[in-house]
Amino acid sequence: MNLKTKKSLKIIIPLLFGGGLIWYLFTIIPPKTLLEYFKNANYWWISLGLFFGILSHLSRAYRWKFMLEPMGYTPRFINSALAVLIGYFVNLAIPRAGEVSRASVMAN
Secondary structure: OOHHHHHHHHHHHHHHHHHHHHHHHHHHOOHHHHHHHHHHOOHHHHHHHHHHHHHHHHHHHHHHHHHHHHHOOOOOHHHHHHHHHHHHHHHHHOOOOHHHHHHHHHHO
């Protein structure tokens, strides 16, 4: 098996597995039951998780800004945060490309 096929399979197989799992769950759980789960969910825990998720992104942005300062770069915090988020977004499409995109965003 050549390298191109391996890379393609590493992307295609998890996508097919995830899509199949979602399809299976939607076929065994009736929509009314799913809606009832959403109505009964404890949104306090969801908001707490969302808060800590945002806090983790902001701390990574601060760390990125902090690591660039000794090299003579002084980016604004918002630019660092956007570079981190863009890096995550690029990682969704092309695995391991987030660091390269983050560096190129910070260079602009």
